Amino acid sequence: MTDTNDVVGTLIERSNRLGADPRNTNYAGGNTSAKGSTTDPVTGQDVELLWVKGSGGDLGTLTEKGLAVLRLDRMRALTEVYPGVDREDEMVAAFDYCLHGKGGAAPSIDTAMHGLVEAAHVDHLHPDSGIALATAADGEALTKECFGDRVVWVPWRRPGFQLGLDIAAIKAANPQAIGCILGGHGITAWGDSSEQCEERSLEIIQTAERFIAERGKDEPFGPAVPGYEPLPADERRARAASLAPIIRGLASTDKPQVGHFNDSDVVLEFLSREKLQPLAALGTSCPDHFLRTKVRPLVLDLPASAPLDEVTTRLKELHAAYREDYQAYYDRHATPDSPAIRGADPAIVLIPGVGMFSFGKDKQTARVAGEFYVNAINVMRGAEAISTYAPIPESEKFRIEYWALEEAKLQRMPKPKPLATRVALVTGAGSGIGKATAERLAAEGACVVVADLNGEAATQTAAEIGNTDVAVPVTVDVTDEAQIAAALNEAVLAFGGVDLIVNNAGLSISKPLLETTVKDWDLQHDVMARGSFLVSREAARVMIDQGMGGDIVYISSKNGVFAGPNNVAYGATKADQAHQVRLLAAELGEHGIRVNGVNPDGVVRGSGIFAGGWGAKRAAVYGVPEEELGAFYAQRTLLKREVLPEHVANAVFALTGGDLSHTTGLHIPVDAGVAAAFLR
Structure with a gap:
């Protein structure tokens, strides 16, 4: 029987280490798991359990409360009642009937991946290097070239029960493999121990990094475009400050948003290059990315030196076109069962020479959306360095963005506070x-x-x-x-x-x-x-x-x-x-x-004015001790209360x-x- 405290503690430590490095996975992205046995308090018999990061958690800050705990026998028994890929979403609700004990986090959509794979420990991560291979036009061949048969390719499939079955089958068919590249998505690694699993995750990430660095071309985004180079720092931030309210107002057409500004070297270099427009138009690929950044960004098509009034006019034109395009995207793919459109404003706005503005329901959401787009830039750079960037089809992006399960998660969010977004x-x-x-x-x-x-x-x-x-x-x-x-x-x-x-x-x-x-x-x-x-x-x-x-x-x-x-x-x-x-x-x-x-x-207590000498002088005017001034003011009021x-x-x-x-x-x-x- 397993020491469950040791299993859980080791899993948390591994998760925190992996999640602390943005090269390994994005904020709130990916999940980790461990399997072990304990005594069932009802039957007194040994029972196999799965501990897996729950829905909505973040690996870097994961605690035991963020784990879902399931009985492995019941979870794997779901394969006998699985109704097929067309109804795989029903399996998420079935996970609730596999939970062990009370408390813990809600099981995520990726639970099947962890439970069905025959390995004691499993990591599913979204590293930039791994997604670069996963989104390369010839990603399967490149994966073979990079890893041989040590890492196998899994074709794109939307996260869910069927993807868990796919990975389990591929692992069983490739006993030599330490993990896989998930087409368009990320990586999964496994091991007999927590240490081995973590080592294999890092091996996949770092091997892909080296492969891209050694094999990739020098300027994957193409040459710099004259006039689109970054403005000097002070001028850049001054222009960003002038544009920020205008852009925020446009991005808040449907509902108010909070903004975040990023003028890092990674962003500015991308915005100055020839392939900016065509690559940005392709959008992001990893599901976690475009759920935060929307299907594609709004990109200003003027040089950094363009007059401010011209930029403002053009941004308004581009925003109107963006809203029309997003509505058309929704109309192309929506079915009668699709959730209602959630708004047609951009979440990411790219201004050459200046930087990136990202938006969300609060500052953290806006900041993380920007971080995810930086991940996307890194992915595009890697894919273009070794091949051609080829994200998942637009129709698949829509299936995830307007997924009923994602909508249900949004509906469970607490009601915003009165001053949210202000x-x-x-x-x-x-x-x-x-x-x-x-x-x-x-x-x-x-x-x-x-x-x-x-x-x-x-x-x-x-x-x-x-x-x-x-x-x-x-x-x-x-x-x-x-x-x-x-x-x-x-x-x-x-x-x-x-x-x-x-x-x-x-x-x-x-x-x-x-x-x-x-x-x-x-x-x-x-x-x-x-x-x-x-x-x-x-x-x-x-x-x-x-x-x-x-x-x-x-x-x-x-x-x-x-x-x-x-x-x-x-x-x-x-x-x-x-x-x-x-x-x-x-x-x-x-x-x-x-x-x-x-x-x-009469606001005396805690007042900087009164503490700075005003209190002593007013007390002298009224002939009362300074320490009693608040009480004096209270007694001269109708309510006899101190303010x-x-x-x-x-x-x-x-x-x-x-x-x-x-x-x-x-x-x-x-x-x-x-x-x-x-x-x-």
Whole structure:
């Protein structure tokens, strides 16, 4: 009997090692398995089990919870009731009746491959080198040349029960083989031990790599095309930032998308070559690739130096043509049972001289789509180096993209959060109200750009929120036009654009009129009135280019309405912000951009302003100890409650979360009830 802990632990370790190297397999692609025996707790008899990576998991981060555990005898007994390839999808539901115990992941479509192959350990991977052989026009002959009879060829078949039967039969007929190349798809290797299986997987991958390097031609993508070479780095990123909102708006015609930008050498070299257009038109081949990247990308057919307005016009023309072509692709292959079209916008947009924009329902999905297209570029390079790139037929791509099993997986996905696909930039987000707001927006599904004058505070807040798929920091002085433009550029390069601005950056100097200096006055107006204006102006440029509407929220103050003592500069600049809300709401409404404000009061705990000296001065004005200032403010309110940063963040979410979709020009008091500051 097998030590199941050892089997599972070894399988997880092998999976993580293989999945950690992108040369071996793509994110969430491929699967690994191990077989062993344990005691059935019901019968007390030995039972053979299969542990296999479940549906939707990633090898690099796989844990035991990501494994499906099946009884091998029951899984193999399915061959007796298999109704044939036309009904093979029914077998996926049958896997559920083979599960051992409770918990674990749902079995994937590739479970049959692992269970039916007579080997204790099996790896199925999507390495670029292996797929290059698998997609070469003469891939079968090249596989023989590369490996002899040590690795065998399996003709293309859509993943499923029949493919598992095919591989099992080919392995049985070729006892000398260590694995196979799956036409159009990837590789599978097997072994008697976990170590042997991993060694054989790596042998196949590395042997294919060497074969391509030694046998392949020098310029598989053809010569460089004059005018399509990469722009200098600074110019390239500046143009990418200008184009990103336009491209994101086009890619979001059917539904909003988050974007990712990639200007790596691999991408730029492909975009500069003669074969860019014909190869891109062929699309990707490995099922994991085109499920993420769609059947083919949109490719700009202008040189890198083309004027921006000409590029914009051409992109709109190409996008319209792409949508027509994608609809035609769907109509050519759809049957009455096919799922409805999921949208006709591109997931990958290639701009010569600049780079690649990829899109998805969130940043991770957008980033991974780009990573998959880089895999596809590597595959095309390898196939063209040794032969001609020949991906699976378009009809087969459609059968996978609009597979009922894939549709069922999509339908099982959790409902998106209210701010999913939205990109927010919050100023003054390193502490206090800004930090609480950034945290709340991210918790509701937004991607957040954490902007603050204090770069360390911005970095810490972003790190606390999550990884760079969720939050990125930018250091910015909101009084500086150039820094604000740079911050917006960082935002659009990180996430594709901007949808939601929170003008929160601020400070306060509490002095009587006669003690207020011009410097005091100018500083507060520069940061809050001027800063909010500059941020809103630059953000509006992006939002208008996107054509997706947007939200601008000003964190103003009760002091913009109520005349308190000893704060003429602060109160006046808050009144300026309050009127900016009204003015911009009137001006930007035609673009679907809503502008609203929040009027807090007495936010002491966690406030950067109060901690910076404002609290001590206001406490002195009111004659209370500074540590009791929050309680003092609470007692003068109608509700007798202290206002905290998260209460202000709640109001920002209320304005932007979707329920107030027809509200603009509004100020929401978050002051626990200060009658003198009532707006009506």
